[in-house]
Amino acid sequence: MPDLLLELFSEEIPARMQRKAAENLKSLVTNALVDAGLPYEGAKAFATPRRLALHVAGVPVGSAATREERKGPRVGAPEKAVEGFLRGAGLSSIEDATIQNDPKKGDFYVAVIEKPGRSAIDLIAEFMPGILRNFPWPKSMRWGDKPTRWVRPLHSIVATFGPETEEPDVVSFEFDGIQSGKTTRGHRFLADEAFDVRRFDDYATELEKHKVVLDADRRKDIILNDAKDRALALGLELVEDPGLLEEVAGLVEWPVVLTGSFDEDFLSIPDECIQLTIRVNQKCFVLKDPTTGRLANKFVLISNVVADDGGKLIVAGNEKVIRARLSDARFFWDADLKAKxxxxxxxxxxxxxxxxxxxxxxxxxxxxxxxxxxxxxxxxxxxxxxxxxxxxxxxxxxxxxxxxxxxxxxxxxxxxxxxxxxxxxxxxxxxxxxxxxxxxxxxxxxxxxxxxxxxxxxxxxxxxxxxxxxxxxxxxxxxxxxxxxxxxxxxxxxxxxxxxxxxxxxxxxxxxxxxxxxxxxxxxxxxxxxxxxxxxxx
CATH class of the missing domain: 1.10.3210 (Hypothetical protein af1432)
Structure with missing residues (x-):
């Protein structure tokens, strides 16, 4: 059976909104499919800083034809009741209805409503603009002279539909002046060229070649495992922080783990102050000495690029900011200690x-x-x-x-x-x-x-x-x-x-x-x- 692939490619989506937005996209689209008479086999949503994606597997090629008998008012009922019945059944005149007899209630009108089946690709093209127009972002914006809103400026829409054995078709629709197609882009800095995609397997593979890890949970695993390895190489342990891990996985499409350091003098500040300062200001993880249980003067940062110098300049920039922030924290600590x-x-x-x-x-x-x-x-x-x-x-x-x-x-x-x-x-x-x-x-x-x-x-x-x-x-x-x-x-x-x-x-x-x-x-x-x-x- 055919699969549906959707991608909404935009400027950077705030990390805190990504996972919920992906689930909302999945819920809205799959509900619309079911309402259109298109049951599906499975669906999975994805999010990176620049895209929301959805893969729906096992969608039928079209909806089945339906036949419904809708019971109306009794024969001889008031004119307004008959008009309401005709309007609700979509009939132009009462002659289009049939008359059936109920032994207890007498004759009454019945409308036979037959709906022919429709192709899935037409139904999807019909409901997608409405889903996007009313998408439930916590905060959204308009840009230029466009009337619709999105979380950040939207650049392109991928929408393909078709069976695995054939070339999929583009689900053709327009939203905010953007025509759906089959072209997307890779990593903003490492592989920004445009490329065409066909179906989900092809899409995920091509994104990987263009330096984008589509699955947020996989990005989290890469960050966590690489950070632990970096810490182990230094004889230290990573101080795990699930909330920070979720956030940084939403800040990068191609995670690169680096380590930096700060002056040992700052270790006179309570560990919690150091960790919170580094976490809040630079989104970095801290490391601890397993022999003492105290923090070490090292930290782990997550970059979104593979730098030519191995990340030295990136590390130096983070060290500079962290040094300034820890200087502030030490000032607060010392000032507070002067008073009871x-x-x-x-x-x-x-x-x-x-x-x-x-x-x-x-x-x-x-x-x-x-x-x-x-x-x-x-x-x-x-x-x-x-x-x-x-x-x-x-x-x-x-x-x-x-x-x-x-x-x-x-x-x-x-x-x-x-x-x-x-x-x-x-x-x-x-x-x-x-x-x-x-x-x-x-x-x-x-x-x-x-x-x-x-x-x-x-x-x-x-x-x-x-x-x-x-x-x-x-x-x-x-x-x-x-x-x-x-x-x-x-x-x-x-x-x-x-x-x-x-x-x-x-x-x-x-x-x-x-x-x-x-x-x-x-x-x-x-x-x-x-x-x-x-x-x-x-």
Whole structure:
């Protein structure tokens, strides 16, 4: 049976949009095929920075002829009912309908609608422009004087259809002034010449010859394996990062793995700061020393070209930028260390937590009080629990967290340890946000447990007090996650807590008046019960 090959060739598509766009193309086209009476055997979508591609196998040469009997109104029915029936059945007059008899209801009109089969190539050409015109890009653009939109300027469309044993035909249609054909281009820098393709096997092979790896998962495998080999050759280990791997695979069509280095002096910065700086600014992977577990002063970068000098100039350019970015990170680190975390507390009074729930400084005071209440219940030292709660949010106004919000809590632990706070206090500052998801670890130290529970229970009671509860799929304040976090902390640490009493305590300290505390407690406990059911089912 014939196969369908589609390719949409454009300027660079943002990496974060590629995989979803490929799946959308597959879904839209295959649904349209089925709706047109063209069932298929299989389909697979692909994406590179410059193209979306789709291969649909086993498409019939045409749709089957159909015959449908559509029942209409009774003979003698009002004129408007008859007109509606004729319009819906596509008949020009009532004489074109037949009359059938129902022993119970009498005579009624029946339209016999016969549709001849149509060729697949005509049906595909008919529905493709509409699919492209309404393609669901998260963001799109217009260019020149063209009325339609696409994620980036579209250059060409490949659309071929035919059996394996014959020369395929071009599915002829036009979109935004671009006529479909069978010509595409290779890698922008390494093999940019145009070439013709016939069907998928030919297409994928020719792309490879023109320095394009079509399959994103294969690009990921190439990057990961080559990066590990490079690290091994240096006596180091790659610090794997699935999110970064997915992103860089969407930035290159022909991945080339290179390694660079930075000054060892930068290793005085916490490893997480180094990794995030290099990841965010240069999309590079970091390496670690397997003997110490600490980062090494080496990194792995992914190029999209095979350079004549072996990549020396590319590496030097990345090293220059990374040196500047790490210099910034070291400045933030050193500046933050000059002040104590407690010096940051007055700054929290001017940081708004929520319009109705006060500042972050006010929230910290609530966390201190609630942590003190929870500490004896979980066998934690009250003073340490309250100290950890007092400092838990202090790193939010630090230079490093301002630059990298992802490091909140973690930087607080580093700063607390550097200024001589108790190890349990420092650990609780990092752990009080946990667990942040079903796969995240749960705090185990009693001090961390008390502050983590206080953080989540204050959040829940506060938003319940102002009636900002999750609705449907919307949960902007992650309240479901907070409730599940409380449940996991209690269960996994084998604790017994009268949750209703703690909810009352937390609710009384909120910045708003609560008219019916009993109702709030009852409703929130029911919410916990629902989250518990979900957790146990999982």
């Amino acid at each position: 975390l407690s010096d940051n507390l007055p700054k929290l009074d001017v940081v708004k937590f929520h319009e109705k729930l006060g500042s972050v400084g006010e929230r910290v005071k609530r966390l201190v009080a609630l942590s003190g209440e929870l500490a004896p219940i979980v066998d934690a030292d009250v003073q340490m629990a309250q100290r950890a709660a007092e400092l838990a949010k202090a790193d939010l106004v630090s230079n490093m967290v301002f630059e990298f919000p992802e490091l909140q809590g973690l930087m607080g632990r580093y700063y607390a340890a550097a200024q001589g706070e108790d190890a349990s206090v420092a650990q609780a500052i990092e752990d009080h946000y946990k667990p942040q998801g079903p796969s995240d670890t749960v705090p185990a130290d009693p001090v961390s447990i008390s502050v983590a529970l206080a953080e989540k229970l204050d959040l829940l009671t506060g938003f319940w007090a102002i009636d900002e509860k999750p609705t449907g799929s919307k949960d902007p304040y992650a309240l479901r996650r907070a409730a599940l976090g409380v449940i996991r902390i209690i269960l996994e640490n084998n604790l017994r807590i009268r949750l209703g009493d703690v909810i009352e305590t937390a609710a009384r300290s909120q910045a708003v008046d609560i008219s019916d505390l009993g109702s709030l407690k009852s409703d929130l406990l029911a919410f916990f019960a629902d989250r518990l059911k979900v957790h146990l089912k999982d």
